Amino acid sequence: MLPGQPQRVLSGMRPTGRLHLGHYHGVLKSWLRLQTEYECLFFVADWHALTTHYDEPHVIEENVWDMVMDWLAVGVDPANAILFIQSRVPQHAELHVLLSMITPLSWLERVPTYKDQQLRLKDKDLSTYGFLGYPLLQSADILIYRAGLVPVGEDQVAHVEVTREVARRFNYLYGREADYEQVAESAIGKMGKKAGKLYRELRTAYLERGDGGALETARALLDKQKNITLGDRERLFGYLEGGGRMILSEPNALLTTSPKMPGLDGQKMSKSYNNVIGLRDAPDEVTRKIRTMPTDPARVHRADPGDPDKCPVWQFHLVYSGDEVQQWVQQGCRSAAIGCLECKQPVIDAVLAELKPIRERAEALAEDSTLVKNIISDGCRKARDIAEDTMTDVRRSMGLGYS
Numbered sequence: 001m002l003p004g005q006p007q008r009v010l011s012g013m014r015p016t017g018r019l020h021l022g023h024y025h026g027v028l029k030s031w032l033r034l035q036t037e038y039e040c041l042f043f044v045a046d047w048h049a050l051t052t053h054y055d056e057p058h059v060i061e062e063n064v065w066d067m068v069m070d071w072l073a074v075g076v077d078p079a080n081a082i083l084f085i086q087s088r089v090p091q092h093a094e095l096h097v098l099l100s101m102i103t104p105l106s107w108l109e110r111v112p113t114y115k116d117q118q119l120r121l122k123d124k125d126l127s128t129y130g131f132l133g134y135p136l137l138q139s140a141d142i143l144i145y146r147a148g149l150v151p152v153g154e155d156q157v158a159h160v161e162v163t164r165e166v167a168r169r170f171n172y173l174y175g176r177e178a179d180y181e182q183v184a185e186s187a188i189g190k191m192g193k194k195a196g197k198l199y200r201e202l203r204t205a206y207l208e209r210g211d212g213g214a215l216e217t218a219r220a221l222l223d224k225q226k227n228i229t230l231g232d233r234e235r236l237f238g239y240l241e242g243g244g245r246m247i248l249s250e251p252n253a254l255l256t257t258s259p260k261m262p263g264l265d266g267q268k269m270s271k272s273y274n275n276v277i278g279l280r281d282a283p284d285e286v287t288r289k290i291r292t293m294p295t296d297p298a299r300v301h302r303a304d305p306g307d308p309d310k311c312p313v314w315q316f317h318l319v320y321s322g323d324e325v326q327q328w329v330q331q332g333c334r335s336a337a338i339g340c341l342e343c344k345q346p347v348i349d350a351v352l353a354e355l356k357p358i359r360e361r362a363e364a365l366a367e368d369s370t371l372v373k374n375i376i377s378d379g380c381r382k383a384r385d386i387a388e389d390t391m392t393d394v395r396r397s398m399g400l401g402y403s
């Protein structure tokens, strides 16, 4: 956001279909909190799905609506947050193409997810243009709303970092005001030849390449200057960071801190591991899944003592149980005073209680698909208005303001 304005929050999720408890305890709960505190925009990143799954177009649509329905079912509130679908706001694509003009390939190649994902999804050809450009598409998603805060998981922090660099470079190239530059340049002249030259080099290193060390060195250099006025010194401090009009604002990542919500087998909860409890799973399915969860392998017989630290059920107790129950588990497990099924019962009860209102809301929404579609249409319209506003500035500053 521009200085003085409240921060806007933006986050996107790939359309993976129905969501599970991992999503709920990881991302969705933080969205629920944020929507009461900030202006929020949450969107379905359907183009992002195509960057890796371009060969599975038939699943996108169903996945989109299933996911939106789950957002609404957990309590993401269209009265508090703008909910929309990326591909229905084509301005994202326009900004993406304009940003691509000024983004060095090396910035994209060094994003850790680029190489990681190519290795992880080996059976897919990801040497595509779209896949390399995917962090830049994400930058466009963020910058087009001038978002100040971007809730993301740890793996996405590097993408927000690239976004900051792209914004800075954009402002450097297109946000300068002629007069400001003249004044700053004459101040540099007063620093003396050598210091002036060094200042320019450091400034370029920071603005064009995002070199934070150069920024600090340049600030120290300014501090040492004796023959420039206080006014010039301040001007040159500002000039270091672009010194022009901010057209795009630099966002900050907001790490979604999640309690450890593991899957049924103790690994990360993920559809691909087949270890999830779905938000819309029927109660008897939830009960069955938890009852068949693996436990500490040392507890072969009921009389064998166990160690909760070696048991995924204990991880669930950490999320769902209070001190008293946790103590009961610790003592009962280690002394074999309780059996595993007994131990699991409070978890079953807690998960069922948590999911009941979610499932009921999802069922109501499933009955009324026009309601969900209307919510999204409304959100897309609002999102397009904000996006178009930014694009007007962007087009004008890039020399495309004619009509």
Ligand code: TRP
Pocket: 010, 011, 012, 013, 014, 045, 048, 137, 138, 141, 142, 150, 151, 152, 156
């Ligand atoms: N890349 C994100 C993911 O895979 C999804 C995403 C796309 C996103 N655009 C975004 C997240 C903008 C935050 C902001 O999870």
Ligand code: SF4
Pocket: 295, 296, 299, 306, 307, 308, 311, 312, 313, 314, 329, 332, 333, 334, 338, 339, 340, 341, 343, 344
């Ligand atoms: Fe796990 Fe509970 Fe069984 Fe101990 S008693 S092994 S914590 S399920």
